[in-house]
Each structure stands twice: as structure tokens, then as C-alpha cells.
Amino acid sequence: MKKQIFALAALVPLSLTTHAQSNVTLYGVIDEGLQFNTNNRNVVGGRNVGGRQWNLDSLSGPSGSRWGVKGNEDLGGGLSAVFSLESGVNLNNGNFGQGGTEFGRQAYVGIASRDYGTVLLGRQYDSVNDYVGYMTYGLVGYGNGIAHPGDIDNTTHVSRPNNTIKYTSPNLHGFTFGGTVSLGGVAGSVSTNSGYSAGVGYRQGPVSFGLVYELFKNPSNQGAVLNSNANAAAPATTTLYGSLNSGYLAGANPATSWQVIAAAGSYNFGRFVVAGAYSNIRYANIGRYNGASAGFNDAEVNAMYQFTPTVFFSVAYNYLKGNAVRGDVGDQTYHQFYAMADYALSKRTDVYASATYQLASGTNSVGTAAVADISSVGDSSNSHQALFRVGMRHRF
Amino acid sequence: MNNRLRQVAATALWGTLCVVSANVAAQSRLTLYGVIDEGVQLVTNNKHVVSGINVGGRQWTLNSTSGPRGSRWGFRGAEDLGGGTSAVWTLESGINLNSGSFAQGGTPFGRQAYVGLHDRRLGSVLLGRQYDSINDYVARFEFGLSGYGGIDHPGDLDNMGHTSHINNTIKYASPDLRGFSFGGTLSLGGIAGAVGENSGYSIGARYNGGPLMLGAAYEYFRNPSAPGAALNSNVDAVPPAQTTVFGSLNAGYLSGAQPATTWQLAALAGTYRFGATTLGAGWSNVRYGNIGRYGGKTATFNDFEVHGIYRFTALWSGALDYNYLKGNAVSGDIGDQTYHQATLVIDYALSKRTDVYASATMQFASGTNSLGAPAVADISQTGDASNGRQALLRLGVRTVF
Numbered sequence: 001m002k003k004q005i006f007a008l009a010a011l012v013p014l015s016l017t018t019h020a021q022s023n024v025t026l027y028g029v030i031d032e033g034l035q036f037n038t039n040n041r042n043v044v045g046g047r048n049v050g051g052r053q054w055n056l057d058s059l060s061g062p063s064g065s066r067w068g069v070k071g072n073e074d075l076g077g078g079l080s081a082v083f084s085l086e087s088g089v090n091l092n093n094g095n096f097g098q099g100g101t102e103f104g105r106q107a108y109v110g111i112a113s114r115d116y117g118t119v120l121l122g123r124q125y126d127s128v129n130d131y132v133g134y135m136t137y138g139l140v141g142y143g144n145g146i147a148h149p150g151d152i153d154n155t156t157h158v159s160r161p162n163n164t165i166k167y168t169s170p171n172l173h174g175f176t177f178g179g180t181v182s183l184g185g186v187a188g189s190v191s192t193n194s195g196y197s198a199g200v201g202y203r204q205g206p207v208s209f210g211l212v213y214e215l216f217k218n219p220s221n222q223g224a225v226l227n228s229n230a231n232a233a234a235p236a237t238t239t240l241y242g243s244l245n246s247g248y249l250a251g252a253n254p255a256t257s258w259q260v261i262a263a264a265g266s267y268n269f270g271r272f273v274v275a276g277a278y279s280n281i282r283y284a285n286i287g288r289y290n291g292a293s294a295g296f297n298d299a300e301v302n303a304m305y306q307f308t309p310t311v312f313f314s315v316a317y318n319y320l321k322g323n324a325v326r327g328d329v330g331d332q333t334y335h336q337f338y339a340m341a342d343y344a345l346s347k348r349t350d351v352y353a354s355a356t357y358q359l360a361s362g363t364n365s366v367g368t369a370a371v372a373d374i375s376s377v378g379d380s381s382n383s384h385q386a387l388f389r390v391g392m393r394h395r396f
Numbered sequence: 397m398n399n400r401l402r403q404v405a406a407t408a409l410w411g412t413l414c415v416v417s418a419n420v421a422a423q424s425r426l427t428l429y430g431v432i433d434e435g436v437q438l439v440t441n442n443k444h445v446v447s448g449i450n451v452g453g454r455q456w457t458l459n460s461t462s463g464p465r466g467s468r469w470g471f472r473g474a475e476d477l478g479g480g481t482s483a484v485w486t487l488e489s490g491i492n493l494n495s496g497s498f499a500q501g502g503t504p505f506g507r508q509a510y511v512g513l514h515d516r517r518l519g520s521v522l523l524g525r526q527y528d529s530i531n532d533y534v535a536r537f538e539f540g541l542s543g544y545g546g547i548d549h550p551g552d553l554d555n556m557g558h559t560s561h562i563n564n565t566i567k568y569a570s571p572d573l574r575g576f577s578f579g580g581t582l583s584l585g586g587i588a589g590a591v592g593e594n595s596g597y598s599i600g601a602r603y604n605g606g607p608l609m610l611g612a613a614y615e616y617f618r619n620p621s622a623p624g625a626a627l628n629s630n631v632d633a634v635p636p637a638q639t640t641v642f643g644s645l646n647a648g649y650l651s652g653a654q655p656a657t658t659w660q661l662a663a664l665a666g667t668y669r670f671g672a673t674t675l676g677a678g679w680s681n682v683r684y685g686n687i688g689r690y691g692g693k694t695a696t697f698n699d700f701e702v703h704g705i706y707r708f709t710a711l712w713s714g715a716l717d718y719n720y721l722k723g724n725a726v727s728g729d730i731g732d733q734t735y736h737q738a739t740l741v742i743d744y745a746l747s748k749r750t751d752v753y754a755s756a757t758m759q760f761a762s763g764t765n766s767l768g769a770p771a772v773a774d775i776s777q778t779g780d781a782s783n784g785r786q787a788l789l790r791l792g793v794r795t796v797f
Binding site for chain 1: 424426428471473475477478481483485487500503504505506507508509510511512513523524525561563564565566584586587588589590591624629630631
């Protein structure tokens with residue numbers, strides 16, 4: 001993607017001539033769409049009766065809207081200093097994305113070495129994003145941005161871990177590996193709210209694959225991995241989670257750990273690309289269910305066909321199955337179907353139409369009938385929901 | 397384009413230099429821009445509540461959000477897509493210099509945030525948080541947005557000072573057709589199961605006939621004071637039952653348990669320029685419909701303004717404005733209120749981009765306000781005065797970048 005190099009005021013002449021090796025870039029994506037949801041949450045007299053919804057949305061399209069500033073400075077000897085400050089934008093009310101977090105997408109600084117890899121510190125993506133997520137339909141360049149139900153495996157990086165130290169290896173014949181450690185920062189208890197992730201990936205020619213493992217403690221505590229935005233509320237009062245997993249993460253005694261194991265691979269035939277992903281998710285030691293663990297398995301396949309240089313069409317299917325945590329509770333199944341058509345007006349601007357349909361069955365995490373909830377827009381009143389979107393995306 | 401070229405182009409883009417970029421990088425523009433307008437203000441008789449009674453008091457403040465132009469910074473871009481079409485976007489943020497926070501109730505991009513397509517022959521379609529048609533087709537001919545004003549009509553109740561930035565809005569704006577242009581907006585409420593709730597629309601047209609300019613607009617918004625809706629659209633919005641964003645002028649219609657379910661505006665304005673003088677006049681009719689507190693009645697206001705701007709020299713200019721606002725009774729005497737407001741401004745340009753100015757505004761209120769109490773003055777929503785009179789003096793400096 002092309003970027004505008006945007007030398008900051010006082011540095012303008014210097015950065016172009018004497019310090020040619022240093023730059024600051026202003027960049028972003030604006031992705032705005034008109035959405036129609038067939039059956040969105042609509043509570044009347046304490047009951048969710050559902051209802052049709054028309055709205056504008058700039059946060060959950062194929063690319064969440066954002067602007068950011070990033071820079072690097074060549075330190076010599078293959079070393080450089082790098083930083084990024086990236087802010088999500090809700091075009092439709094003027095607020096920041098990520099629950100009103102100023103630099104909610106990414107905020108980090110670090111040192112990059114050509115030979116030894118990169119160390120970054122700050123709020124940043126986990127290894128699921130770096131080694132697996134980019135091949136799933138939520139993040140892949142031809143995907144429609146809709147996460148797996150509840151973004152339960154974080155493949156669409158809804159959760160951005162705070163206080164994170166990341167290492168990424170250099171590219172070794174197509175292989176890279178790396179990991180993160182997120183500090184909980186709780187005095188007297190080093191591990192509370194902390195976590196780590198590790199992954200390995202391969203990208204060479206038409207082939208990509210990746211494998212990751214991550215484990216976070218107290219995931220729904222304020223500031224911890226699944227509740228890391230500026231507006232975070234305590235698990236007992238949060239309304240962040242849909243009924244899919246709120247029984248595990250919200251309330252007085254939420255799960256004390258969240259674990260994800262995930263793998264993905266893709267093959268590029270030229271005009272035709274196929275990819276698949278699998279993940280296993282575990283919420284452990286759920287107080288509400290006497291310390292039991294809740295497990296989910298998710299499988300996805302997606303494909304894209306480039307009809308012409310300016311038109312592509314893509315489809316995906318996702319299957320999510322939750323295992324019972326007690327009796328029927330948690331024994332739930334979600335099928336999700338996606339399709340998208342995209343027309344490029346230029347290299348940096350495109351228009352698209354997408355459709356997503358979700359079908360839920362079984363018993364959710366709070367013990368009631370499972371309901372659909374595409375992209376965490378809100379629990380549907382019944383088992384199904386469809387979301388249609390026409391949008392425009394512009395990169396700068 | 398290679399990176400080096402792009403770097404040169406983007407550097408040239410900084411601020412006012414964007415003309416240069418048109419040559420170097422015709423297909424793309426990115427501009428950082430803004431206005432800083434900071435002033436020292438003396439407000440006589442400002443809201444001062446002691447033991448539950450508003451006794452009023454003098455207030456000295458610094459203010460960067462309600463001068464002739466609200467302070468802001470933003471960036472915007474355009475990409476030429478060929479054939480007269482371009483992709484355009486803007487992110488614009490109001491700044492309170494004196495507290496360091498965002499203006500518009502702490503909304504990060506509280507002024508404007510939109511993206512869309514612009515076509516030279518077909519016009520523009522823009523989506524996001526944007527101004528209504530009152531702003532686009534009428535307010536530009538009134539005093540508030542003339543560059544000298546900044547002082548709204550009382551309560552900005554006709555949104556001529558665009559205090560209300562409309563969320564979730566789809567806008568169409570026509571190109572200039574021999575001086576005529578027209579357009580409108582549709583704002584989605586986004587409420588599941590109730591498409592009309594919190595929604596609204598506006599339409600307008602204007603004529604640019606050289607020295608004579610005219611504009612007209614109509615708009616209609618539902619549940620205007622609901623959180624996120626037209627008159628309560630900032631990120632700090634709270635339900636009408638708890639909000640304090642409205643003064644006693646119209647709080648009785650918009651706040652409380654059963655606020656008005658509609659807000660309607662019709663407005664006309666025009667300016668005429670001859671030599672160094674510009675004269676302007678405007679009228680607006682404002683209606684708050686179905687006010688629960690008053691048995692479902694409608695409250696109506698009519699506002700008239702006249703203003704003149706005179707350029708004494710290339711550097712010195714001045715402006716004079718008079719505004720008359722009359723509210724009609726909604727129940728008994730309630731709402732039968734009258735506001736006279738006059739403003740005088742003297743401006744001295746230090747350069748093309750920087751000026752200093754002094755302004756004085758006086759407001760007189762009489763009658764019975766929307767809450768049934770004696771009407772009180774409230775210039776530019778600084779807060780209800782303790783009685784029918786208030787003056788606001790401002791000494792400011794403004795720079796545009």
C-alpha cells in the first residue's frame with residue numbers, strides 16, 4: 001500500500017536532505033458503509049424482540065477506519081528505531097474506535113535489526129494476528145471484515161493487548177517466528193492480567209501458513225486482553241460480550257484464563273486464492289460453572305477470485321462449535337456464510353457490497369437458546385441474522 | 397509514484413502550499429489545516445448558582461471554541477479517480493486550547509468526519525458526521541459564520557452556528573449550475589426495529605449571483621434530543637432527562653422525561669455586496685413538536701437578523717449585527733419570550749492568515765421562558781444569566797493554517 005510521506009512541520013527541510021534516512025508517515029484507511037441488519041437487538045419491556053436496523057458504520061467493514069502516524073530512523077549498522085501511533089475513527093459520531101481509545105489500534109515503539117529481528121513495546125497485536133489472522137476472512141485483503149462469532153479467537157484482532165513486549169524474527173527463507181509477553185502490571189501479583197503468545201509462520205511464493213499458541217490470565221479484567229479499551233468496565237458490569245460467551249467472561253467470577261491454539265494456511269493460484277483456518281479456544285476456571293472450562297472449536301474456509309484487475313469476488317464459510325460446560329449450557333453451534341464483491345476505482349479506492357448470514361443453534365453460555373450475533377453488533381432475537389453492507393474504502 | 401516524489405509532494409502540501417502539489421502529484425492531495433481562534437472574554441452576569449439560586453456574576457475567561465471561528469485542526473485528502481471524479485475525505489477536530497481537550501463535548505472528530513465521492517458534473521455524495529443543509533445553504537449568509545460572528549442566535553436554536561453536528565449522515569450536494577446549487581442530507585437513527593426514530597433529513601438550495609447571494613433550507617429531525625440524535629450528538633451525550641446542554645430558552649421543550657419528538661426548521665437568508673460593504677439578512681422558523689411536558693403541543697420561534705460588514709482598508713474591517721428572536725406561547729404565558737441581541741466587531745489583519753479583533757455583544761431577554769420562569773439572557777450558550785441582560789466582550793487573535 002502506498003503511503004504519503006508527511007514530514008512534520010519543523011523537520012521538513014532537514015528530513016528530506018540531511019537526514020534522508022529518517023521519515024514520518026501519515027497514513028490511514030477510511031471505510032464507510034451503509035448497513036442493513038435483519039434482526040438486531042431491540043429490547044422492549046425487558047425482552048429482546050429484535051428488529052430491522054439501517055445504519056452507517058465505519059468500524060466493522062473490510063478495513064476498520066483509522067488514521068495513524070508512523071516513523072523510522074536509520075541508526076546505522078542495520079538498526080533502526082521505529083514507532084507507530086494508530087487511531088481508529090468512527091466517522092459517524094466523530095469518536096475514536098476501540099471504545100473511545102485514542103490510539104486504540106496500535107501504539108508502540110521499538111528497535112528493528114535487519115539481522116536479529118524487531119523488538120516492539122506498547123499496545124499491539126498478538127501472535128494470532130501476526131501469524132494466523134491475516135489469512136482469515138476477517139482480515140485477509142479480500143475479506144469482508146466480519147469476525148468469527150464474538151471474534152472468539154481474536155483472528156480479527158478485536159482485542160488489542162496492552163502493555164506488550166513483542167519480538168519478531170527476521171525472515172529466514174520464508175520462515176518467521178515471534179511472540180509477545182503482556183505484563184499485567186498488578187502490584188504484588190506479577191501474573192494477574194498477564195499473558196503471552198507465540199507463533200511461527202511461513203510465506204514463500206504462493207504458499208502461506210502459520211501456527212500460534214496464546215494464553216492470557218484474567219482475560220476480562222479491566223485492561224486485560226479481552227477488555228483492553230479506554231472504556232473498560234469491570235467484568236461484573238461489562239456488556240462487552242454477547243450471550244455466546246458472556247456467561248464465561250462477564251459476572252462476578254469470570255474465567256481466569258483464555259487460551260487459543262490456531263493454525264491457518266493459504267495457497268495463491270494467481271487469480272484464485274484459497275485459505276483455511278482452525279482454532280481451539282478455552283475459557284478456564286469459570287466461577288459461575290464451578291471452575292469448569294468452556295471449549296470452542298472454529299473452522300473456516302475462504303476463497304477469492306479476481307475476475308478482472310478491478311473486480312474480485314470472495315466467499316467464506318465458518319463453523320463454530322461450543323462444548324457443553326454444564327448440562328446443556330454452552331453446547332452451541334454457529335454457521336456463518338459470507339460473500340463480497342469489490343470494484344476498484346483506483347489502487348487506493350474501492351467500492352464493495354457484502355452479505356453475511358449467521359445461523360445459531362443449541363444453548364449459549366448463559367443457558368438460554370443460542371442467538372445469532374454477526375460481528376458483535378448485538379444479540380439477535382432468534383437463531384438467525386443477516387447483515388448487508390455497501391461501502392466505500394479509501395487508503396491514504 | 398515513487399516515494400521520493402511523493403515525499404516532495406506531500407511536503408509541499410503542508411498547509412497553504414497545496415497548490416504546488418497539484419503540479420507534482422495531480423492524482424492525490426493530503427492537507428493538514430486548521431484555525432486557532434483564542435480570546436479573552438468578559439461575560440457580565442453569567443450563571444452563578446449560590447444555594448440553588450442563580451445570582452449571576454462577572455466572569456473572565458479564555459475561550460477558544462466560541463470566537464468568530466471555533467478552533468480546530470484537521471486533515472483532508474482527495475484522490476483523482478479520472479473522468480472528473482475524485483475520492484474525498486475529511487477528519488476535523490475542534491480544540492479547546494484552554495483545557496487541552498476536544499471541543500464538541502469531547503468528541504475527537506467532533507466537527508466533521510466523512511468520506512465520499514465528488515464528481516464535477518454530478519455532484520458529491522458524502523457519508524459520516526457532517527453539517528446539515530441549514531449550514532450549507534443558509535448559515536453561510538448569516539452573521540454567525542461570516543468570519544466576524546461566532547455569536548449564535550440565542551441557544552443556536554436554528555443551528556445557524558452549527559452547534560449541532562449531525563451523526564450518521566448521507567449527504568448529496570449538487571455541483572454549481574450557473575450559480576444555483578442544491579442538496580440535502582439523510583441521517584439514519586440506527587435504532588433496531590424503529591427506522592424513523594432519531595432520524596432526520598434536510599434539503600436546501602442557494603444562488604450565487606455575483607454581488608447577490610440567496611439561500612433557503614428546510615429540515616426535520618425526529619427525537620432531536622435523544623442521545624446521538626441531531627441536538628445531542630456529541631460523545632458526552634446523556635438522555636434528555638439528565639442533560640444540561642440546553643438553556644432555559646428551550647430546555648423545557650428538549651430536556652426532561654418527555655421532550656419534543658420533532659424539531660423542524662425553515663430558513664432563508666441572503667447577502668448583497670457593493671463596494672466595501674456587505675449587507676445580509678435572514679429569517680428562520682423553528683418548531684419543537686409534540687412536547688410531552690405541555691400536552692403534546694408545539695413550540696414555535698421566529699428569528700430575524702440583519703448584519704453589515706464594512707472594509708475600511710485592506711487591513712481594517714468591522715461588522716454590526718442585530719438579531720430578534722420571538723418565541724410563541726406554548727401553554728399560557730410559557731414560551732412567550734423575546735430576545736434582542738446586537739454585536740459589534742472590529743478586526744485588524746496582521747497578515748493574510750492572522751488577525752486580531754475585538755467584539756462586544758449585548759442581549760436583552762423578556763417574557764417567559766420554556767420552563768415558565770422569566771426569560772433570561774444567555775449569549776452563545778455561556779450559561780443562563782441571572783436576569784434579562786447580559787454583555788459579552790471578547791479580545792481575540794486568530795490564525796489560519
